[in-house]
Amino acid sequence: MTEPWSRSGLTVLRIGYRDRPGPPRVRCELSRSGRGPRWRWDFPARQIGLPVDGGRATPNFGRPRGFRPIVDWIRASRAGGDQALWLDLSEEHPLLPAIDWEYGLRRLGIPVLRLPAHTTAPAWAPRNPRVALWVTMPRAKTSFPAQDMVRTAVLAMGMPTEVHVFTDAGLVGGMRDRFGDHLTVHEPVDRPWLDWITGALGRRSADVLHLIGHGYLGPDQGAFATAESPVSNFDTASARFIWPRQLETAMTAIGAGALIGTAVRANYSVAGLRLLCHRIATIRSAATVLHRAVSPADDLLTAYQLLLGPPAPFPVRTTRLSTRVHPERFGPMLGPAGGFPWPDYESTGLVDSGAGVDDGGLAGAQRQIRELEAQLAAGPPDARAGLAIVKSRLDALLRATGGPG
Structure with a gap:
């Protein structure tokens, strides 16, 4: 084990x-x-x-x-x-x-x-979290009620949440008509999907990235199926695909510590989306949930309670969820999970406390440091000392640039 x-x-x-x-x-x-x-x-x-x-x-x-x-x-x-x-x-x-x-x-x-691949303790979301919803319906895959899926997701958040929607150009008008000023529906631009999303958020961080759509299963990894670009959706023969490393890079850029993948009905590959979510939690210390849209809306509510709230009770059912989270999301662990008593650095402490670090790149860097802590916890003293130097330099850099450190 x-x-x-x-x-x-x-x-x-x-x-x-x-x-x-x-x-x-x-x-x-x-x-x-x-x-x-x-x-x-x-x-x-x-x-x-x-x-x-x-x-x-x-x-x-x-x-x-x-x-x-x-x-x-x-x-x-x-x-x-x-x-x-x-x-x-x-x-x-x-x-x-x-x-x-x-x-x-x-x-x-x-x-x-x-179980997650990393022992990094979970970082709790701030009181007013921010969620990036990415909905894409490539013409090469089965269509689905995108607006209804967004509504279900927003209702499941269960707390005041700032929601940013990124979707195909052909779906933007309907989204704005239905949701008005309640959500921020971004205007698509002719750029690659992830460049658009990270650029539109700017320096704002997102606590959760939520994908809604189809999966794709490759020989040894899963992917998210998308239209050709935010403004182009004409190919009826093949979708385009976002692979784990690409998605992980974007999550780091926007500071997202959690990922939800909603597999819509008649999905091309639920297994592909499940594998994508699982692999993200292998690459980095992220909580991930695969949610099948055929399940009751309560299952999505369970997912958001786990990712946005304080320690939660165990879910009543997980038959339509594939949930990869740290056990401490359900409260203190029963036994030691290993670790090293790191000094309380200002930069990483902000993320751990949920104190509202609003810079996406900074939040991502802080979470990466926490991952390094866990990976080196059982390592030799010189490795731990080297990481301590890196952490102290990050604090100094943040102070010098007027950041939260």
Whole structure:
């Protein structure tokens, strides 16, 4: 099991993959509170539709099947009383995270959540958060009620929120007519999507980036399907795609610490959007949620409560959500998650407190520093000392430039 979660006091199901010797198999290991006993089981990879031997996944790969024996095995090994089951998904097969484990394990009757790759403690959103909603409906994919999807998202935020909408030029007029002055619907320009979004926000940070639309599944990663550009949507043969590294760069630029992907109905690839969200939380310390629009609106409300609010109770259901968040979003952890007692630097302290850092680039840099803290926490003293120097220099730079430091 990935450290430090083995010492976290959580009930964790680690899921791995091996392709030799013999036919490819999926390996499972269940443990509680990081202590024995540990229950182990494995089964053929084909049982859940995982592509093997160089096979290519279909766009709708990831639909749950063959999960009944897995559920029965977990039930047989459970001691009872688990608040939630945490999935620790390995990268031994790139498509393991694309599978809808949450729905497949729904018969367990408890929330199923995904452990993050980083131990960086969550940074809470300010009292009046800002959300960037990105809605695109490429002509090469099935259309969907974009205005209704935006309305559902705004209602789910559940608190005063500054909402910025970025959408196709052909959808802008309808959005403005319906929402008036309640939302900021930005005027599209002839630039690449991410250049437009980061440029339109300027120096303002966004706490959450919310994608609404179709996914796409590549051989080993997922993507968000878009029109050709904010002002061009004519290609009926193929959409354009935003990949994890591109999206991560934009999230850093606007200071977004969380990502929601809403997979609309008749989606080209829910698995692709799920894998994109999962991979973002691998690249950087971000909380991510994949939300299927076929689920009740309450599920999206659950997602925003987790990402914008203080510690929240465990969700009632996760059958239509793939949620990868730090366990401390539900309150203090039961056991140590490792770490190093870093000095209280002004720059990163602002983000941790939710004190309203409004510069996107600054917020992104602060969160990156917190990620480095977690990564180097168990490292040698000279590595920690080097990071401390970098942090102190950032504070000095902020003061010199009139920033919040």
